[in-house]
Amino acid sequence: MSETDTKRPSQLFRNLSAKIASVPMILTAVFVFVGGTAWTIFYSFTNSKLLPRLNFVGIDQYERLWAAPRWQVAIENLAIYGVFSLVFSLVIGFLLAAMLDQKIRFEDTFRTIFLYPFALSFIVTGLVWQWLLNPDFGVQAVVRSLGWTGFDFNPLYNAQIVIYGILIAALWQGTGLIMCLMLAGLRGIDEDIWKAARVDGIPTWKTYLFIIIPMMRPVFITTLVIIAAGIVKVYDLVVAQTSGGPGIASEVPAKYVYDYMFHAQNLGQGFAASTMMLVTVIIVVVPWAYLEFGRRQRG
Amino acid sequence: MRFGFSRAVLAASVAFCVTAPASATDLEVTHWWTSGGEAAAVGEFAKAFDATGNKWVDGAIAGSGGTARPIMISRITGGDPMGATQFNHGRQAEELVEAGLMRDLTDLATKEGWKDIIKPASLLDSCTLDGKIYCVPVNIHSWQWLWLSNAAFEKAGVAVPKNWDEFVAAGPALEKAGIVPLAVGGQPWQSAGAFDVLMVAIAGKDVFMKVFGDKDETVAAGPEIAKVFKAADDARKMSKNTNVQDWNQATNLVITGKAAGQIMGDWAQGEFQVAGQVAGKDYTCLPGLGVNEIISTGGDAFYFPLLKDEEKAKAQEALASTLLDPKTQVAFNLKKGSLPVRGDVDLNAANDCMKKGLDILAKGNVIPGTDQLMSQDTQKQKEDLFSEFFSNQGLTPEDAQKRFAEIIASAD
Numbered sequence: 001m002s003e004t005d006t007k008r009p010s011q012l013f014r015n016l017s018a019k020i021a022s023v024p025m026i027l028t029a030v031f032v033f034v035g036g037t038a039w040t041i042f043y044s045f046t047n048s049k050l051l052p053r054l055n056f057v058g059i060d061q062y063e064r065l066w067a068a069p070r071w072q073v074a075i076e077n078l079a080i081y082g083v084f085s086l087v088f089s090l091v092i093g094f095l096l097a098a099m100l101d102q103k104i105r106f107e108d109t110f111r112t113i114f115l116y117p118f119a120l121s122f123i124v125t126g127l128v129w130q131w132l133l134n135p136d137f138g139v140q141a142v143v144r145s146l147g148w149t150g151f152d153f154n155p156l157y158n159a160q161i162v163i164y165g166i167l168i169a170a171l172w173q174g175t176g177l178i179m180c181l182m183l184a185g186l187r188g189i190d191e192d193i194w195k196a197a198r199v200d201g202i203p204t205w206k207t208y209l210f211i212i213i214p215m216m217r218p219v220f221i222t223t224l225v226i227i228a229a230g231i232v233k234v235y236d237l238v239v240a241q242t243s244g245g246p247g248i249a250s251e252v253p254a255k256y257v258y259d260y261m262f263h264a265q266n267l268g269q270g271f272a273a274s275t276m277m278l279v280t281v282i283i284v285v286v287p288w289a290y291l292e293f294g295r296r297q298r299g
Numbered sequence: 300m301r302f303g304f305s306r307a308v309l310a311a312s313v314a315f316c317v318t319a320p321a322s323a324t325d326l327e328v329t330h331w332w333t334s335g336g337e338a339a340a341v342g343e344f345a346k347a348f349d350a351t352g353n354k355w356v357d358g359a360i361a362g363s364g365g366t367a368r369p370i371m372i373s374r375i376t377g378g379d380p381m382g383a384t385q386f387n388h389g390r391q392a393e394e395l396v397e398a399g400l401m402r403d404l405t406d407l408a409t410k411e412g413w414k415d416i417i418k419p420a421s422l423l424d425s426c427t428l429d430g431k432i433y434c435v436p437v438n439i440h441s442w443q444w445l446w447l448s449n450a451a452f453e454k455a456g457v458a459v460p461k462n463w464d465e466f467v468a469a470g471p472a473l474e475k476a477g478i479v480p481l482a483v484g485g486q487p488w489q490s491a492g493a494f495d496v497l498m499v500a501i502a503g504k505d506v507f508m509k510v511f512g513d514k515d516e517t518v519a520a521g522p523e524i525a526k527v528f529k530a531a532d533d534a535r536k537m538s539k540n541t542n543v544q545d546w547n548q549a550t551n552l553v554i555t556g557k558a559a560g561q562i563m564g565d566w567a568q569g570e571f572q573v574a575g576q577v578a579g580k581d582y583t584c585l586p587g588l589g590v591n592e593i594i595s596t597g598g599d600a601f602y603f604p605l606l607k608d609e610e611k612a613k614a615q616e617a618l619a620s621t622l623l624d625p626k627t628q629v630a631f632n633l634k635k636g637s638l639p640v641r642g643d644v645d646l647n648a649a650n651d652c653m654k655k656g657l658d659i660l661a662k663g664n665v666i667p668g669t670d671q672l673m674s675q676d677t678q679k680q681k682e683d684l685f686s687e688f689f690s691n692q693g694l695t696p697e698d699a700q701k702r703f704a705e706i707i708a709s710a711d
Contacts, residue, residue: 050394247690264679
């Protein structure tokens with residue numbers, strides 16, 4: 001006890017220069033991020049149109065938001081896109097990483113190939129996949145020209161499955177990064193653990209599932225947050241690939257925010273929508289923070 | 300949001316480069332006229348303005364109004380105003396005017412007698428707020444046109460229709476011949492615009508004004524509009540195989556005879572002209588869908604932000620009167636394919652379709668454009684509804700009408 005008591009005052013001054021250096025960033029975070037967020041939430045209760053105005057209307061903007069069919073479609077799309085993109089990025093990313101970890105030849109080459117799409121922006125990715133999935137020029141046309149004339153693969157012009165067309169492009173772009181993170185995690189596992197498992201005669205798949213993956217927990221949590229943040233802010237991919245179409249079938253929340261703020265000149269409605277997006281992010285981040293920091297304190 | 304900000308920063312930095320070395324009489328003018336015909340038309344303005352001893356600094360913003368307006372607005376509200384800027388006349392700049400960011404042109408307008416020369420008067424009315432004039436209308440663009448490909452009807456073996464009903468009747472024959480009967484691009488404003496055109500043609504001027512002017516929800520939910528939704532239902536069935544996004548791609552389908560018709564504003568005419576097609580021979584135009592020969596008088600106008608610089612303020616005045624000069628009006632509108640805002644100019648060089656438009660204008664069969672009647676917010680909600688309606692055959696006309704009435708009820 002007495003030891004911790006003497007330690008405490010020194011905590012504040014430890015790494016003092018580092019703390020001073022981070023003051024600008026702390027100020028930025030407080031005033032720009034927190035301040036901007038508070039301002040946005042505050043004005044989402046007004047009927048601001050083109051310019052912010054202090055004319056309070058209670059929760060009218062939220063009522064209108066949740067009554068709007070386009071917002072409902074957007075939320076539904078986000079849920080579908082979110083679940084599938086989370087599951088598939090993790091599964092595909094981990095499988096690719098596990099395969100690369102088998103000490104194969106040309107590992108660097110494969111790693112570069114898989115990671116390459118990540119170097120492209122979402123706009124470029126979207127345009128590329130818009131052409132690939134176009135029924136008259138892309139995959140469908142190629143397969144048909146090879147003789148399978150009944151082949152039908154036209155996701156971008158079918159309202160029911162258009163979100164999966166976007167998902168394909170997103171996975172192509174993002175899985176490489178997840179693979180690299182996973183690979184780093186796998187390389188961080190001590191060789192001795194593998195040796196011990198082999199000595200005990202545990203099959204490889206069981207070693208992965210019950211020993212390696214639980215040990216990679218911090219990597220998984222970081223990956224999860226990166227994927228989740230990417231899901232919530234998906235915007236440019238949709239704009240480039242479908243611009244929300246056909247009709248409103250591939251709308252996403254971020255696009256709703258932009259369209260209502262700037263095209264419809266209705267700031268109040270856009271603020272309400274972005275506040276709802278913030279709520280989604282909080283739902284994702286709070287459990288993560290609890291797991292990460294709560295655990296550390298207990299430990 | 301990220302985009303808006305980065306664009307604003309980009310715009311601001313561009314503006315800085317442009318205006319820094321400028322002398323006092325340079326005036327930066329922002330607009331979104333970037334296609335071939337549009338750029339040629341705006342060149343006429345620049346030429347005329349340069350002739351007054353000032354210098355037109357072109358601030359074209361690519362990507363059509365939807366992209367350009369947020370940039371213009373953030374520049375004006377952000378304290379970096381340009382010398383003059385384009386908007387569609389109507390309510391797009393309403394709040395900027397209310398906030399006192401725009402220049403009052405009333406003195407110049409009374410001196411030059413704008414009230415007497417600008418026809419129809421509704422153009423100047425939508426530039427007016429509390430009795431003061433804030434903008435200069437430069438052209439009239441009307442939405443109410445059905446463009447038909449003569450070749451497509453020949454191929455299908457049916458006569459070129461003279462009105463909407465004949466067109467709908469020709470639909471099955473066209474489909475049999477492998478032609479898309481009606482081209483509607485995927486951009487939301489196209490389907491919303493097509494519906495407004497159908498409304499004027501089928502329900503008439505009074506209903507249009509009651510719904511969009513008075514925002515009367517009982518009329519919007521009533522039997523007249525139900526008929527319009529029925530027609531829109533026909534339209535979406537006829538258009539379901541249009542796999543294009545942009546309006547000019549849809550127009551191109553009509554030009555090449557892959558589609559038989561398109562409901563689009565008179566700006567589509569420029570595309571036919573560029574393709575070397577002749578009105579009456581290669582294509583046919585039906586104003587008001589051949590049913591009700593009424594055209595709307597939306598269009599473009601120039602607004603002048605309030606500037607502190609005296610010299611620039613003088614240049615703004617010079618620009619305002621140049622824009623309305625009879626010679627400039629003729630030169631500009633012939634290239635743009637739109638109608639002039641003055642009734643007293645001579646447009647001999649106009650083609651058949653433009654002459655039809657001028658006739659209707661002279662008869663006074665005009666309605667205000669939807670941009671003049673409704674806020675951007677309401678317009679956007681309408682676009683959302685109709686882009687869904689045209690792409691989702693599962694949304695019944697009855698349900699869509701219910702939602703339409705709700706939008707009108709909350710419209711402003």
